[in-house]
Amino acid sequence: MNENKKVPQSTEDMFRFIDSNSISSEKIVAPRYSYWKSVFRVFFRKKTNIFLIAAFVIMLLVAFIMPSFWIYDPNENVTNAATFNLNPKQAMAYFHDGTLKWILGTGALGNSIFYGIVASAKTSLLLAIICAAINMSIGIVLGAVWGYSKKLDAVMLVIYQIIANVPYILLISVLVYVIGSGFWSFIFALTVTGWLPIAYFFRTQVMVIRDREYSLASRCLGTPVRRVISKNILPFLTSVIVTLLATELPSYINMEVFLSYIGVGLSASVPSLGRMIQQGQTAFMTFPHAFWPPVAVAAAITIILYLLGQNLADASDPRTHM
Amino acid sequence: MILNSPMKKYMFKRILFSIFSLLVVVMLVMLLVFSLIERSVIFQQDDVWNKRNNNDRSMYEYAQYQKYGYLTYVDYSSFLREKYIGLYGDEYDKEADFIKDRSVIQKPDEYLNNETVQEFKAKYEAEGYVIKYLEPVKYKSGKQKPGGSGYLVAVQEKSVVLRLWDYVKGFFTVETTRSVDDPNLEDRYIHFEKDPYSGLFAVTGSGTTHKYLLYFDGHFPFIHQNFIHINLGTSFTTYRGQEITTVINTPTGGLDPVKQQYPNKIGTDEYVDTAIDFHSLTYNPNTTEAERELYSDNYTTASFRQKGLSMLETSFVIGIISIIIAYSVGLPLGILVARRKDKLADKLGNAYIIFIMSVPALAYIFLFAAIGTSLFNLPYKFANSTNKVLAYFLPVISLALPQIGSLMKWMRRYMIDQMNSDYVKFARAEGMSEKEIYRIHISKNALIYLVHGIPGAVLFCLTGAIMTERVYGVPGVGNLLTTAINKHDNGVIVACTVFYTSLSILAIILGDVLLAKYDPRISLSSEGGGGR
Numbered sequence: 001m002n003e004n005k006k007v008p009q010s011t012e013d014m015f016r017f018i019d020s021n022s023i024s025s026e027k028i029v030a031p032r033y034s035y036w037k038s039v040f041r042v043f044f045r046k047k048t049n050i051f052l053i054a055a056f057v058i059m060l061l062v063a064f065i066m067p068s069f070w071i072y073d074p075n076e077n078v079t080n081a082a083t084f085n086l087n088p089k090q091a092m093a094y095f096h097d098g099t100l101k102w103i104l105g106t107g108a109l110g111n112s113i114f115y116g117i118v119a120s121a122k123t124s125l126l127l128a129i130i131c132a133a134i135n136m137s138i139g140i141v142l143g144a145v146w147g148y149s150k151k152l153d154a155v156m157l158v159i160y161q162i163i164a165n166v167p168y169i170l171l172i173s174v175l176v177y178v179i180g181s182g183f184w185s186f187i188f189a190l191t192v193t194g195w196l197p198i199a200y201f202f203r204t205q206v207m208v209i210r211d212r213e214y215s216l217a218s219r220c221l222g223t224p225v226r227r228v229i230s231k232n233i234l235p236f237l238t239s240v241i242v243t244l245l246a247t248e249l250p251s252y253i254n255m256e257v258f259l260s261y262i263g264v265g266l267s268a269s270v271p272s273l274g275r276m277i278q279q280g281q282t283a284f285m286t287f288p289h290a291f292w293p294p295v296a297v298a299a300a301i302t303i304i305l306y307l308l309g310q311n312l313a314d315a316s317d318p319r320t321h322m
Numbered sequence: 323m324i325l326n327s328p329m330k331k332y333m334f335k336r337i338l339f340s341i342f343s344l345l346v347v348v349m350l351v352m353l354l355v356f357s358l359i360e361r362s363v364i365f366q367q368d369d370v371w372n373k374r375n376n377n378d379r380s381m382y383e384y385a386q387y388q389k390y391g392y393l394t395y396v397d398y399s400s401f402l403r404e405k406y407i408g409l410y411g412d413e414y415d416k417e418a419d420f421i422k423d424r425s426v427i428q429k430p431d432e433y434l435n436n437e438t439v440q441e442f443k444a445k446y447e448a449e450g451y452v453i454k455y456l457e458p459v460k461y462k463s464g465k466q467k468p469g470g471s472g473y474l475v476a477v478q479e480k481s482v483v484l485r486l487w488d489y490v491k492g493f494f495t496v497e498t499t500r501s502v503d504d505p506n507l508e509d510r511y512i513h514f515e516k517d518p519y520s521g522l523f524a525v526t527g528s529g530t531t532h533k534y535l536l537y538f539d540g541h542f543p544f545i546h547q548n549f550i551h552i553n554l555g556t557s558f559t560t561y562r563g564q565e566i567t568t569v570i571n572t573p574t575g576g577l578d579p580v581k582q583q584y585p586n587k588i589g590t591d592e593y594v595d596t597a598i599d600f601h602s603l604t605y606n607p608n609t610t611e612a613e614r615e616l617y618s619d620n621y622t623t624a625s626f627r628q629k630g631l632s633m634l635e636t637s638f639v640i641g642i643i644s645i646i647i648a649y650s651v652g653l654p655l656g657i658l659v660a661r662r663k664d665k666l667a668d669k670l671g672n673a674y675i676i677f678i679m680s681v682p683a684l685a686y687i688f689l690f691a692a693i694g695t696s697l698f699n700l701p702y703k704f705a706n707s708t709n710k711v712l713a714y715f716l717p718v719i720s721l722a723l724p725q726i727g728s729l730m731k732w733m734r735r736y737m738i739d740q741m742n743s744d745y746v747k748f749a750r751a752e753g754m755s756e757k758e759i760y761r762i763h764i765s766k767n768a769l770i771y772l773v774h775g776i777p778g779a780v781l782f783c784l785t786g787a788i789m790t791e792r793v794y795g796v797p798g799v800g801n802l803l804t805t806a807i808n809k810h811d812n813g814v815i816v817a818c819t820v821f822y823t824s825l826s827i828l829a830i831i832l833g834d835v836l837l838a839k840y841d842p843r844i845s846l847s848s849e850g851g852g853g854r
Contacts, residue, residue: 158343165347165823166354169788170815173807174354250680257682262788262804277684281793284688285695285702295688299681306680 035235035318043315052308059304063121072119072271077110084110087289105289108279113290117297119271123183124301127272128252131190136248138195140241143202144229148210153203160200163193173264181267190252198244205240209233239317246309250302257298273298333831340827344820349486351819355812356485361392364559364810377456378469384477390558390812391485396451398427398474401442427474430457439474446476453477489816495551499529502605507620518588519600533603533621542635546601555817559809566817570799575630586618599627634784637791637798641783644718648725653772655726656733657765663738671730678727687720687793694719704796720790725779729772736768773840778829785822 043049077084086094088105104113146156175189206229209215215232223231253273259265260274261281268275273294280291314320364386365371374382384395402423406414414420423438433439433455443453454477459470480488499510510529517524517537525536532548539546554566561569577597583590585600603621606613613622631639659671678686694700694716701707704717740746741764749759786800803822806814838844 161343162346162350165343165819165826166350167803167819167822169803170351170354170807170819174358178358247679254682257684258789261684261792262801263808264804277682281684281688284692291688295682295685299685302680302682303676306676310676 038321039315042320043312046311049311052304055304056308059301062118063125067119067122070115070118072115074109074111080110084108085287104293107290113293116271116276117294120273120276121297121301123270123272124253124256127187127256128249130187131194131252132245132248134191135194135198136245139198140202143199144206144233146199147203147206148225148229160196163196172259176264183270186266205237206233209236239313242309242313242316246306246313249305249309253298253302336831344823347823348816348820349482351816352482352485355815356392361387364390375469376459376467377471377473380456381473384475391480393477393479395475395477396446398442402438427472428458451476451478492553497530497532497535497549499527501531502529504607531604534601537601539601554820555813557811557814559811560805560814566814570634571632573628573630573632574797575628578627578629584616586616597626598624600624633797633799636796637786637800638783640714640717640721644721644725645779645783647722648729652726652729653733656730657737659730660734660737661760675727675731678724683789687789690720691716691793704794717790717794717796721787732772733768736771737764740764740767770841774833774837777832777836781825781829784825
């Protein structure tokens with residue numbers, strides 16, 4: 001204490017010589033690493049991805065904006081039998097109105113196939129996005145807790161084994177029967193147990209990371225469980241989540257097509273690709289123009305979603321960031 | 323068995339747990355189909371129901387509900403009949419008391435004062451039934467409307483637990499010499515004897531429902547037994563009143579007569595052309611003298627032998643061929659694309675995998691159908707096809723191609739994971755050739771992950787394929803459940819659930835066992851081996 005009160009004197013020994021190189025040699029000179037920046041850098045390095053993004057955006061814009069201009073009415077020509085099952089050439093000649101409306105011909109009741117496909121694409125995309133959002137968020141949160149807690153694991157495994165064995169076609173049919181087959185009821189039917197397989201998949205992933213050394217170390221240092229899950233485990237699983245999303249999104253579109261085909265799909269008032277395919281398949285040899293366009297659109301949507309998801313998943317794996 | 327003792331204990335526990343979860347699944351499904359769905363839907367397409375009116379219609383509803391397993395009910399008139407048969411014998415319906423008791427329920431004001439009605443009410447209310455009185459429906463003139471006569475019934479709703487119990491009780495039937503309830507039958511036995519139809523031995527019985535309990539014949543699966551009968555469930559609408567096991571196992575190709583002898587003609591040279599399957603003889607208490615003469619005992623009811631494949635066999639044949647193709651093509655292709663990683667073969671393989679994985683299954687099934695019928699002139703509809711072998715092509719291909727895609731995808735992935743591991747580098751340093759490394763080390767280790775799925779793939783051939791069978795019109799089992807759901811055939815729904823669940827439980831257990839056999843490092847039970 002006394003020393004401090006002394007009047008400082010400028011002497012040589014108060015200073016020492018510091019080599020500028022040794023300061024910088026203490027610092028690690030590396031480019032700043034930002035995870036998401038690296039993800040997008042890797043993602044956009046591939047030229048096909050730019051093309052895929054463009055296709056995806058166009059698809060979204062057409063599906064969500066155009067149906068309000070191109071209003072689809074499946075029953076507009078229902079009284080005029082001359083308009084039924086026209087192929088594109090006949091339809092363009094018959095209606096002669098110079099719009100895109102009849103470019104793909106007419107369906108079994110004189111409905112415009114082109115407008116139908118656009119309206120259906122909107123339904124399919126919305127369905128896929130909403131179902132994936134609900135199932136993935138419930139599945140990931142519950143799966144993380146399920147994988148982390150050993151007590152919960154025993155209980156959840158029993159529930160999983162039982163519910164996974166109830167035929168899902170039966171479950172969906174009964175639910176659609178009880179609560180109706182409107183858009184939101186259908187989403188409810190697809191999500192009421194749809195999160196369970198995702199949670200189960202996620203539980204296994206979490207269990208692997210849970211017992212890694214760095215998680216153990218965190219636990220020893222007294223880090224709360226919530227923090228271990230959110231900071232240690234989830235970031236490690238980002239690429240797993242994106243991979244899952246890449247398979248989940250198209251799977252709901254496929255599911256809708258399948259369920260419509262076996263007769264438990266969306267109600268007739270909601271335009272959907274599954275219903276259009278189902279209606280077209282009965283005469284797909286004689287009127288191919290009513291069958292292949294919705295099939296092609298469903299295939300295009302699912303391929304774009306799948307590829308985009310897969311490539312994003314590849315990019316979100318930190319091992320590719322070198 | 324090679325299973326050691328901790329393994330046995332583990333398996334025992336697992337099987338017990340599987341039975342428990344099977345029961346819970348059945349209960350859940352029963353809750354879904356019996357409680358959640360409005361029961362009146364079963365009459366939507368019922369002509370009989372449409373023709374009946376007023377109380378007759380209600381009575382028909384009760385009878386149908388009982389048949390479908392919703393409830394049990396007792397009609398007052400049957401109660402009455404039993405009571406008076408006990409009192410007066412067969413001529414009961416001429417007694418004045420009976421006529422009085424029978425007609426009283428047509429009088430809404432006084433029926434409650436009748437003693438027999440009170441007796442009926444007291445008896446069934448004590449057993450938990452609810453008494454319902456259907457008042458006679460009359461025109462204003464006092465004349466009775468059609469179907470409007472009055473009824474008195476006691477109704478009891480079946481609870482889920484009771485329904486499950488009834489189902490489990492009826493699931494197994496074991497044959498004993500007491501199975502036939504006929505006081506005139508004195509000679510009861512089960513013994514071995516020489517089977518005149520196959521030339522081999524057979525176990526036959528008397529007093530049992532079936533005459534032949536164990537026998538051999540030239541039909542799949544060649545050894546047949548009737549000791550234990552499993553009843554998965556009974557169809558109500560689609561296959562009126564038949565057991566679902568019979569439905570899926572009976573060939574559908576029409577009668578198949580062969581030269582055979584009736585039991586009493588054995589030893590003579592008198593042959594007849596008949597489709598009767600003498601191995602399926604069952605006891606018939608009302609056998610006529612002429613039949614007894616011909617069959618030399620009371621076992622005179624038999625089913626007919628039919629040509630062709632059963633629903634189950636059709637699905638299984640298509641499934642198993644496609645699996646053999648898928649494994650023998652998919653695995654080598656997976657190895658090939660892994661070895662040519664990032665080269666042209668890999669890119670082509672990847673494009674195929676992406677196509678198969680992302681496009682709706684319905685889309686590529688129809689695509690195969692269109693290509694196959696227009697380019698290769700293959701038959702489209704299975705049942706209409708004249709060439710029975712060519713008809714299998716499209717369904718088999720439609721099932722095999724997606725499986726090839728998924729096997730390729732996983733095989734490639736596991737191969738590439740293994741390719742970078744230390745033991746491969748070591749093998750290379752030792753100077754092993756690339757071919758040897760791939761064959762002995764990498765493929766073997768990569769296959770570990772795929773072995774688990776093989777039993778499941780084989781077993782699930784038995785459930786058929788919903789879409790493929792629908793598109794090509796294959797008469798298989800794939801659409802049993804979906805048709806049953808559309809027709810509210812609750813018995814079939816429950817039967818399908820039990821069938822599918824048992825298969826999937828069995829598939830996982832067999833997969834685990836196969837995995838443990840293939841890779842000795844893996845131990846299933848926590849006590850043995852290196853697992854925790």
